Amino acid sequence: MASRQHRENALLASPLVLFLLLILGFPTVLSLIYGFSETSFETLMQPQFSGLQNFRDVLGDPTFWQAAGFSLRFGLITAVLQCALGLALAVYLAPLVRAHPWTVAILIIPMIVAPAMMGLMYRLVLHEFAGPLPHYLYQWFGWSPSFLGPAHVFKTVVLAETLQWTPFAFLLFLTAYQSIPSELREAASVDGARPLRLFWKIEWPLMLPTVFVALFIRFIDGFRVFDNIYTLVGSGPGGSTTSMSIYIYETFLRRGEIGKAMAAAILLFLTAFLLLALGQWLTRRRRP
Amino acid sequence: MASLHLEHLTKTFGNQTVTRNVSLSVEDGAFCVFVGPSGCGKSTLLRLIAGLEEASSGRIMVADRDVTKVPAYDRDLAMVFQSYALYPHMTVRDNIAFSLRTAKRPEDEVAAKIAEAARILKLEDLLDRKPAQLSGGQRQRVAIGRAIVKQPKLFLFDEPLSNLDAELRVHMRVEIARLHRDLGTTVIYVTHDQVEAMTLATKIVVLRAGEVEQVGSPLQLFDDPDNIFVAGFIGSPQMNFFKAKHQGGRLFATDFPDQSCQAPALSAALAEGQDVTVGLRPQFMGLEGNASLELMIEVVEHLGSETLVHARPPGSAQMMTALVADGRNLAPGQAFVARFDPDRLMVFDATGKRLR
């Protein structure tokens, strides 16, 4: 029975494993080689083994740490904002959605638009001379902030990301909210709980697991942000909006430091792997 | 139809032993009920028989065929789950047909069997519905229908009635009993409800902490339990127990002062000064008998034909229950002298083993 199960398990895992090996196996091996070699585009075929030099380069590169800091801040802030907004919208609009389910379809439009295009759209929308937003601000207040200027660019990209992905958090919370048994709410109302108390004492605790999941997913996606920031402002004035992904992309393609880019990617992957493993270990401990 | 033999069956999860060295024989056509409190391992034992769990050691024989290593789908058994486990995406008809089609039976045979099962279980009008459109009792019948069309060697039931309301439960209990009588298939039935066990079984297996405590017919277990656990578990209302010391052929209650009664005639002589636990069924406490206990009535429950009297000895907190035939004039606060035949007393030693 055990050996039959082993055979079955192998069979079940094989499509995915084969697919990964086929498509990413060779690239991974090559990337690992490059990660430990002195390589440029000119010497792709003759990588020179250089041990951990690339990793030392990456860890000694202030831009890497700046990018890590940016991604961390960006991921945390956008995740929190999206979850807060999404939660508020979900709880407040739940009665409306129940009465008119199609409203959900309208609310989720932003997340269906390609992030790369969203970045381009913002380039138009925020342009001081061609964009509607500054146009109206000038018309009404005679003044418009420089959305993409050094003082505000971080806030702007955070806002753009938040507005595009709040619908995702909204969806998660809406589902969680709707799955709370109505008896619970009724019981609490009979016990005299007013809406705010009802939320904090009943709904919030029940939605807490969803909050963690939403924060986690949005953090990961915020941390690896590329498309929209890249098309909107590139790496930003003086590299001020260089995220981890943009750092790796530029190191790889623009500066041609392949080994260093691979080393940074390997570090990123290992960190993410450890974080996920840690997360799983923690949740497993929490509910034995 | 087949017999079932378990030999030294043990199941461990990690370092936890759930089923310990169980040996058991169930003869062809029997209705065997596994009963015990939750966590006693009865469900695990059923799943071992079903093939849903793999035995750590020991042997399982169905119709004299060793199936210990045979996967569930090849054991030719049928199981009714506590949650019914109907296939939600299939109609009732397809649910019932699933096992037959899996076995690649001809469609006309499948149709005939579905029709027959539907007739037996009164499902004719429901065949094209999905499980979500059925009531609890209807789902239960579909689950049974799914089991009977297979004509399995054994029927396995895993607490099949626990999700039904009280009235339906009594009704389905009768249905299952009738079905067993009509089909004659060997049934293994798991429940934590000793009433179900008593009413349905031809053979009861009482389990505790993964081990078999006693096997026997319902009345054997009621009349002649092997130990304090079986004595307490089987029988409703539950048997009364009190601690006592044996002195000079009398049993002196240790927890309530100044009461004693004559010890029953036991073949194994009780030692002088031995500490024992004494058991007495509520059914045997009444207004007649050579021995008696003096009690104060706390609560009286009139069941109509009988009366349940909850009372305690003066100076003690221990409640005793008596089931008396005519208790219409009993009331709380009254003194109540419970009389009984001392031979009805069961005596258990310090380990809980019955002394006979």
Next chain:
Amino acid sequence: MKIRHNLRAGVAALALVAAGSVQAEVTVLGWPGGPEEAALRAVTEIYNAKADVAEENKVELLFTSRDGFFDKLQVDLAAGSTAFDLNLIATYSIGRYAPYMEPVTLSDQAGTVFGDTVLKTMQFDGKQYGVPTDLSLHFLYYRTDLIDALLADDAAKAKYSEIAQQHLGKAMEPKAPADWTWEDFVANALYFSQSVNPDSPTRYGTVIQAKNLLFNMMVFHSWPRSYGGNWMDDAGNITVDSEAFRTALSQAKLLFDLGATPPDSTSYEYAEANAAYASGQVAAMVQWNAAAGELTAAQAATGTTAPPAGPEGKFTHIHGLGLGLNKAAENKDGAIAFLQWLSTEEAALAYAKAGGAPGLAADTAAKLAADRPDLVQVGDYASNFGFVMNGGTSEKALSVYEAQAKEFTGFWAGTQDLDTALKNATAAMSELLK
């Protein structure tokens, strides 16, 4: 549904006809979307129609996306792509792409058609890597209506002078843009900015495209160069931390700080800067010559001249585009034949007539004076003011621009001071150009 179906069918039929008529075997990856594309299409048609071009040597054109074009080309070449035989090269990328390209011999006419300066934009390590097709340099674009009004108004002149005194430390007179120094450019930009001069007819005096992008550095380079700036001296020492660069960077910084260029312009590239000028809220700007059509169309009163002068004179950064031979090409003979034809006078003239901007020698350009007067201007500026930074065609030139873009835009955006920017740029360049 039906319409679309018909359309698809029609398209498929067209494609079949097209494929049937031209059995193209030489594939060319060109610069997409600009006048360069239109011109290349025109000359290719002429070439393919020639009787002595064999069927298997006809040319097929390939245009991919402008976004990420160079990144894709980098990957294509490095991985040994055979998707094209000829591909776009630019002065500053020859060094990077040279390992995957093969040097070519041009037609005998090439020397006289283009002249040595222009041919040099396609050379690396002394070898010719391609045919120069287009020459890009920078114009000073300005609003003639605004400048004329300024020059005709004494009160405005006084205000201008006062603003110059206040911010540049000396009273200055407005001048005609052809006579501007960079100081005049700055003074003019301040005068026409509402943040400095509330009466200004435009919101901003200029717009500097300062997105952290290598092309924007090219636009900027004429400025430090006219103060004598260079990347490195003949001995190979990095000289970016010089008075010249400090002056130009600080002057530009002044414009950012005083609001003479839109505050968002640290994230502007070509499109945004043009949109700003087109809106009529900008008085003058330095921009690629390719923008002439677009800017003139949006603001009719637009004049063009060479970028302002510095102590060392006037300079404009030149940047050649051309086509070179992919080392992995599958039809090298056919490809070389096309390149050689491209370098003939016939091809160059046709290319120019179709809207391209080849850098032509004076004699050749003269033949086009009627059709393309702007080419005379381009040719004139190229030969008189054109420059290439020392090291600007080296293998790592593109990365040098990248590094400078990051450091300089950082300085303008205020994320770091001038010393840090120059120190970091010097360090990065020393690493890249050693």
Next chain:
Amino acid sequence: MKPRLTLRWIVFAVAVFVMNFPVISTLVTAFKSPGEVSRNPSLWIETPTFENFATVLTTSDRLNIYNYLWNSTVAAGIGAVLPIVVAFPLAWAIVRRGVGRAILFPLVVNLRALPLIIFAIPIYMMFSVAGLLDTRLGLGLILAVVNLPLALMLLVNAVAEIPHEIEEAAHMDGARLPRLLFRIVLPLCRPALITTFIFGFITAWNEFLFGLMLTTSKAVPMTVGASFFFATSGGGVQWGVAAAVMVVAALPPLALGLVMYRRITGSLVAGAVKG
């Protein structure tokens, strides 16, 4: 008790307007003539025109939007279906047998955090040997890799939602593994499969970088093709045409999302919550 919705309608309208502001602006711009774009940045169109859409929808020997749309449809289709096919058996094995829970599962999920573009060169080399460059299949394969993490996560959650007893019942009914997987588990995962497909399709459709790197002419997807329109006639960006092409490019996934929004809202997210 009838909930008062008026205020909620207002909040809804404001939220929709703010979150979709770029989309609305782009839609408006798409109907403005080139002259009007630079003259009038407001949301009001003075003289609406279909000129930009005509430009976008007219095919030329270089720009053929129908090709891009078709390429994207095929590649995104492959990129959405393939991950489901390869991830489904493993998802079951992960949930029911704990196979690959320690290494394989986190490994795949973490691909999501990795900028896959670092594999561009090796994949390019591999594809050029395999003849997959500039093919819809080749692009679809990479898009499948991009979608794999989410597909595996969603399917694992979906399988975990299925009551174990239903599978045991099927076992008792004699179903071996293939029949169990395809007749019981797969149909029960249908909502999740549909959401996984929709999300995968949208993600694949919206992908840009691999589309750029791995295609040249024949298999160019819509996002990359859209960028071809940004500079079509020599000048700078034509905002009107750019806006129109963005609108056209966004329509198919948008239509899919709007039509299937119930699937997206219901099942997927219920699965994701279980995490």
